[in-house]
Amino acid sequence: MYVTILGDQARKQPLAALSLKSGGSSETRLKAGSYLYLEGDAVEWVFQIKTGVLRLTRLLEDGRRQVIAFGYPGDVVGFPSEGLHHTDCDVLMDACLQPYRRAMLESGEGDPDLHRNLLQAALREISAMQDHFMMLGRKSAVEKVSSFICVLADRVGTKIDGHSGMTLPMSRGDIADFLGLTTETISRTLTQLRKSKIIEIRNIHTILILRPTALRGLASRGA
Amino acid sequence: MYVTILGDQARKQPLAALSLKSGGSSETRLKAGSYLYLEGDAVEWVFQIKTGVLRLTRLLEDGRRQVIAFGYPGDVVGFPSEGLHHTDCDVLMDACLQPYRRAMLESGEGDPDLHRNLLQAALREISAMQDHFMMLGRKSAVEKVSSFICVLADRVGTKIDGHSGMTLPMSRGDIADFLGLTTETISRTLTQLRKSKIIEIRNIHTILILRPTALRGLASRGA
DNA sequence: CGGGACATTGAGGAGAATCAAACAGGGTGG
DNA sequence: CCACCCTGTTTGATTCTCCTCAATGTCCCG
Secondary structure, eight states: OOOOOSOOGGGGSHHHHHGGGOTTOOOEEEOTTOEEEOTTOBOOEEEEEEEEEEEEEEEOTTSOEEEEEEEOTTOEEOOOBTTBOOSEEEEEEEEEEEEEEHHHHHTOTTOHHHHHHHHHHHHHHHHHHHHHHHHHHHOOHHHHHHHHHHHHHHHHOEEETTEEEEEOOSOHHHHHHHHTOOHHHHHHHHHHHHHTTSEEEEETTEEEESOHHHHHHHHHHOO | OOOOOSOOGGGGSHHHHHGGGOTTOOOEEEOTTOEEEOTTOBOOEEEEEEEEEEEEEEEOTTSOEEEEEEEOTTOEEOOOBTTBOOSEEEEEEEEEEEEEEHHHHHTOTTOHHHHHHHHHHHHHHHHHHHHHHHHHHHOOHHHHHHHHHHHHHHHHOEEETTEEEEEOOSOHHHHHHHHTOOHHHHHHHHHHHHHTTSEEEEETTEEEESOHHHHHHHHHHOO
8 A cells, every 4th residue: 555646546446356266265364463475585476465454664774664565455465576575574464365376467377367457456556656756755744644644544444433534553663664754753743633633543543534624635735 | 767776687687588579660769858648648558768768757736746767778668557657758868669559568469478578577667666665765865866876877877987977868856856855955965976076077967986885885874 | 560662742953945146058149 | 159048057045844862651461
C-alpha cells in the first residue's frame, strides 16, 4: 500500500480477479513478527495477501531505514528483480497469503489469466510507487500524515461510532520511515490533528476521522 | 534512470537483450522539447530508448512537480496502469526510440522472448524505484546530489581530460524536482562540491569528477 | 506491581526552503 | 558584429520546518 492521491480505485479490485485460480489449497499462514523473505533471497514465490498486514523495508548500512510499503489484503508482494528480493518483508498482523510460483509471473505457462493478473499487479505497483514519489519528495509533514490516514481509511476503514476509523498495526516509527519523517514528527502531527478535532485518537492503534473534508484538504493542500 | 546505490549492474544490460526482435524498422525519432505522452493518455506503445534523454514528470494541482525519472538509453518507458499513462513524458535530448505494442508487454502473443524482456524491464523498474524511495525519504542534500552524479557517471559518463565526466541535459530545476530539493539547494551543493575540489563544473551542463572516492563517500555517508 | 518498549511532549538547533538580488550566457534584432 | 534581453543559475540573507536530544508519560506483559 502506498499513499496515493485520493480516489485510487485501481487497487481495490485485484483480489477477486486474482483469486480465480488459487485452487483453494496451498495458502500460507504467518504469525506477526515472522519474516516472509529477506533482501537478497532468491525469489521462488510471489504472494497475494488475503488477510493480515505485511511490512516491506530496506536498510542502509548506517541503520537508516525506509519502509517501502505496507502490504494489505489484495496487494501482491515479492516481485523479483534479477531473480532476487530487494527488500525485507515481515508480518505486522497475522497474515494469510496465496503463493504463486515465480514462473506464473514470469512466463505464465499453463495459466494465461493468472499470468496477466500478476503482471497487471506489477504494473499497478509501478504507478502507485510513482505517486508515492510525489509524497516523499514534495509534501510537508502535515500533508504526508493526513494523506496516510485518508488512504488507510479508504482501503481498510470501518465505521466506528458513525465515523470512519481504522486500526494501525504499525508503530509510529514505521509510519515515520514510510513517509520520510521521524517518530516525533508523526506523534506531533497526530496530536495537532487531534487538537484541531479533525481526528480522534481512541487508543494508540485506533484513529477516527471526525472531519473527513478538513483532513482531505490538509492531505492535498497542507496546513 | 533512478539514483540507486552504486554498482547497479542490472540496468546496464537490457539494450542488447531487448533489441533482439526490433525488426530494425519502425523506430521513433523525437526532437528535444516534444512530448511523447501525457498523464491520462491511453497507452498504445511502450518504448525502449535507443539514444537521447527523456524526462518523466508528475504534477500537483498547485504546481509542485516531481520528476519521476530520467530516461536514458536502455531504459523502457511508458508502462501502463489500467491502460493509462500516469506521468507526462517529454524529450530533453533528441531521442530515438524503439516502440513495442502494449500487447507485447501484456500478453506477448507471438513473441515470448520480447514479452519476457519487457516484463523483466518492468520488474527492474520496481526494484530501482524502491531504491529511489530511500533516496527521497532518508538522504540529505549532499548525499542526494553526490549520488546523482555518481550514478550518472556510471551510466553515461565519458573520460574527459583523464577524469570521469558527463553532460547534464536537464536543468537544475529538473534535478531538484527529481531529488526532492530546490534549484537553489542543487546549485549551492554543486558549488560546495566544486570548492572542495571534488568536482569541476566546466560549464553549466558539463561536470567532471575529480575525486571519485570522495564523491562516493559523500553519496553514501554524507558530509 | 514493576519493567520495558513505545509514545508524547518540550527545548533547542540544523538543514533546507524562501525571498531577493546579482550574474552568466545564449539567441535575437538592430 | 555587438548590444540587449530573456532565461536559467549562482549567491546572499533570513525564515521555518523538521530533526535531535532529553525528559516524561503510557500501555502491555510478565
